[in-house]
Amino acid sequence: MIKIKQLFAIKTALLISLLFNNVANAGLTTKGVIDASILYNETPESWLKPWFENGVGVHRYDDEITARLNHALLEIDYELTNDLSFFAVAQYTPDGDTHLGVNEAYIKYKPLTNKIKHELKVGYFYPQLSLENSDIGWTSPYTFNFSSINSWVAEEVRPLGIEWQVKRPGRAHNSNFTYTGVVSAYAQNDGIASLLAWRGWAIHNRQTLIGEKVRFANYFQFQPVEAPNPTYVDINDETDHRVGYYVGLHVQYQRKTDLRAYYYDNNADPLSIESDMQYGWDTQFFSLALLHKFNREFRLLAQVMTGKTKMGDIENGVFNDFRAWYVMLNYKLAQHRYSIRHDAFRVLDKDNNEFDPNSSDGKSVTLSYRYEYSDNWQLGTELTITTSDNTNRTLWLNWTPKHTQKSFALTAQYRF
Numbered sequence: 001m002i003k004i005k006q007l008f009a010i011k012t013a014l015l016i017s018l019l020f021n022n023v024a025n026a027g028l029t030t031k032g033v034i035d036a037s038i039l040y041n042e043t044p045e046s047w048l049k050p051w052f053e054n055g056v057g058v059h060r061y062d063d064e065i066t067a068r069l070n071h072a073l074l075e076i077d078y079e080l081t082n083d084l085s086f087f088a089v090a091q092y093t094p095d096g097d098t099h100l101g102v103n104e105a106y107i108k109y110k111p112l113t114n115k116i117k118h119e120l121k122v123g124y125f126y127p128q129l130s131l132e133n134s135d136i137g138w139t140s141p142y143t144f145n146f147s148s149i150n151s152w153v154a155e156e157v158r159p160l161g162i163e164w165q166v167k168r169p170g171r172a173h174n175s176n177f178t179y180t181g182v183v184s185a186y187a188q189n190d191g192i193a194s195l196l197a198w199r200g201w202a203i204h205n206r207q208t209l210i211g212e213k214v215r216f217a218n219y220f221q222f223q224p225v226e227a228p229n230p231t232y233v234d235i236n237d238e239t240d241h242r243v244g245y246y247v248g249l250h251v252q253y254q255r256k257t258d259l260r261a262y263y264y265d266n267n268a269d270p271l272s273i274e275s276d277m278q279y280g281w282d283t284q285f286f287s288l289a290l291l292h293k294f295n296r297e298f299r300l301l302a303q304v305m306t307g308k309t310k311m312g313d314i315e316n317g318v319f320n321d322f323r324a325w326y327v328m329l330n331y332k333l334a335q336h337r338y339s340i341r342h343d344a345f346r347v348l349d350k351d352n353n354e355f356d357p358n359s360s361d362g363k364s365v366t367l368s369y370r371y372e373y374s375d376n377w378q379l380g381t382e383l384t385i386t387t388s389d390n391t392n393r394t395l396w397l398n399w400t401p402k403h404t405q406k407s408f409a410l411t412a413q414y415r416f
Contacts, residue, residue: 031077058203059204060095070093089103090103091103101209106125117166120164126157139205142341142368143382144205148203149324155208159189160189181249188236190237193307196309197320216232234278242268262288282310287304299329300327301328320348323346324344327342328342335372337371341364356392358392386406389401
């Protein structure tokens with residue numbers, strides 16, 4: 001028997017989309033997507049429920065058969081002047097700690113120039129390190145679930161900052177290559193990599209809202225300390241009043257190949273701590289993403305990320321290395337799109353704290369089919385199989401570290 005858990009939420013989201021679809025205001029552009037699925041999940045152990053329900057699973061859902069509203073996203077782009085605009089993405093989602101809020105919100109200054117183009121952002125935004133998440137509201141046009149890398153970016157990487165891009169268009173310089181340099185300074189991302197340490201990598205499509213707390217299983221009940229860490233991470237916490245930064249380079253060859261390289265350093269003090277026991281995590285990572293179009297129908301996407309993080313001291317804290325990569329093949333013919341993606345990921349525990357094991361590794365395969373029924377409707381089906389081996393699951397009596405989770409979804413998207 002299929003359970004309809006969010007019927008009211010789906011009706012509400014559809015009503016909101018109809019209202020905004022009829023907005024007529026000069027300079028205001030709105031786009032949106034409502035995504036709902038009928039799901040089957042093969043999750044043999046009850047404790048493999050999602051992390052935000054205090055479980056140790058790495059998929060978003062654990063119900064055997066259910067109907068779910070995955071999200072309703074509204075993208076707003078308001079042109080204030082010819083050079084200045086406001087951009088925001090609002091989201092409603094029925095799961096997690098916060099249901100309604102904002103994913104991104106920033107002011108963008110983009111003056112009209114000829115040879116060299118400049119763009120300045122101020123606010124909350126994603127670093128543009130993903131070539132996978134290029135659709136409405138930072139979703140993916142290829143698969144419904146994101147890769148492990150971008151599932152984590154969707155959870156923990158959302159700084160408050162300023163970003164400057166300088167672009168040298170190839171066409172304006174009679175060149176096949178377009179170059180874009182990116183530099184940013186930011187705050188409020190001091191807890192980044194907490195989830196990788198205490199849950200490991202995951203595969204899903206849920207984006208954390210600005211200011212949201214992301215919860216996970218209570219590993220700390222097994223530690224011999226009087227004031228353990230809380231079982232959540234506040235992604236916009238500021239613990240040390242230090243400024244982080246990232247730099248990036250985009251290289252585009254004609255309209256065939258895109259390459260994006262980013263280095264991210266939150267410059268956090270690993271000994272800083274808030275009153276709720278939220279520590280600063282000193283985290284750096286490097287990301288390299290590739291998109292290559294073999295022809296109009298067939299393309300390849302790939303991304304690799306490698307980094308390190310530390311919190312506290314090496315005897316009693318967390319010192320981890322982490323890495324992940326994916327390769328995806330995508331074929332689109334008329335209204336049909338087929339994708340296959342392979343993910344591999346790992347966290348390596350390098351501290352001396354025997355009471356807090358953080359090592360984990362895994363792999364995942366996603367098979368996806370999408371059909372563009374009309375300009376407004378997309379239908380699809382997707383199978384994701386993920387095997388994860390997380391050492392900290394053995395803290396519980398009779399729990400084993402390695403498990404495979406299988407999720408199958410029939411999904412309908414309404415776009416407006």
